[in-house]
Amino acid sequence: MSRVLVVDDDPQLLRALRITLRAAGHEVVTAADGRSALKEAAAAHPDVVVLDLGLPDLDGTEVLAGLRPWFAGPVLVLSARTDSTDKVEALDAGADDYVTKPFDMGELLARLRALSRRAAPGPDEPVVVTDHFTVDLAAKQVTMDGVPVRLTPTEWGLLAELLRAPGRLVGQRQLLQAVWGPGYERETNYLRVYLNQLRRKLEPDPAHPRYLRTEPGMGYRFTP
């Protein structure tokens, strides 16, 4: 049916999830910590990720942050923490659903079905190539003519959000919310400043953008 990456450090729960998901017709890949989770995700190209927030090495939100720039599929977060601030944090960091432990297996499967229904058909190719520069979303690296280009975290977030939907127009609100978080939807200055910086670093002619184009009054668009 689809490939699921399960990330959890509890071997017992991992085993139970593997059996249940297999029985439901999924192919299962597992990881027990954050680093191997990111590695497995890049290597196995899963359709869905089930992610436990309580990992030994990395914080769950760090894994989410490492995943989201290039992984377009749904991420379902598992956690023992029932506090709603934790939920809000994880959801805003890019999670699509949040289930508290202990949970019912049937419900988990139903939530996965609901998420898969919405699955973006876009190919989550971790590397974007143009005539002038190459962006490796998974490795967080940009190169022009083989020379690496240094981007600040904010520049990177903005670029990643634009590259996730090549050719599609991305509204300024969506960009602001994705990069700066909810509550910054009005700060369109930020977009102007950072788009300018990105264009200076990536565009062959920053005054006449070819890749990072502006649609006045609506948003921005990355055209390959």
Next chain:
Amino acid sequence: MSRVLVVDDDPQLLRALRITLRAAGHEVVTAADGRSALKEAAAAHPDVVVLDLGLPDLDGTEVLAGLRPWFAGPVLVLSARTDSTDKVEALDAGADDYVTKPFDMGELLARLRALSRRAAPGPDEPVVVTDHFTVDLAAKQVTMDGVPVRLTPTEWGLLAELLRAPGRLVGQRQLLQAVWGPGYERETNYLRVYLNQLRRKLEPDPAHPRYLRTEPGMGYRFTP
């Protein structure tokens, strides 16, 4: 930001939701029972629906069933029932998320944000093709012979409203209200000006419109 339809029979909760959602920058439409929910959904074209399962007239799943054939946006279900079989049932009936009452407002908003993030690539057909031009609603892009055509936000609003009902007549009042908002129903000048611009950009012979036709005294019609 986006239009939310809230369906609940508890006036107090309805009021709280309305206030919270407004504060978060959403436009709010409400309904207190299943039948008016379906009517409102058809009339107001919401982006998201928040649906209480315990309604006086219809069962929540019936509302879902009535909504889903044509409504592609996210539906978040509210319910007092915590049993996981209820959750599975609702999720498999087409709900995208299931929150049990009582719930935290911040969490609800975060879940709505997560759902809206996914909303863009709908399962419906977001591309309209004619012999002379192609309109990609999701990417907000128009092309003629492969060459992109730039439209202003107002032109987009008008075109999108006309394309939502291919072949059907759209009244001027409906167009004005959809694009300029309530209170502009008399400004038929606007329609003349912007229809003119659209025709100049899209029609092969702007003087004799083939796709964006006028019905004198009634409105306009897009004929594929």
Next chain:
DNA sequence: GCGCGGCGTCAGGATCCCGTCAAGGGGGAA
């Protein structure tokens, strides 16, 4: 033939939006 309402067309000015630059502040590294 005549008047009238609705529509298409055009152009000008006000307003909003975008690109650009530079200065200030905060946090992390040396």
Next chain:
DNA sequence: TTCCCCCTTGACGGGATCCTGACGCCGCGC
């Protein structure tokens, strides 16, 4: 501590977009 990088914020000029009014045309009814 000091330094440096990055983020934020404000200001300004130029350009695009929107609104507005005017004019002429056409079809309809009288």
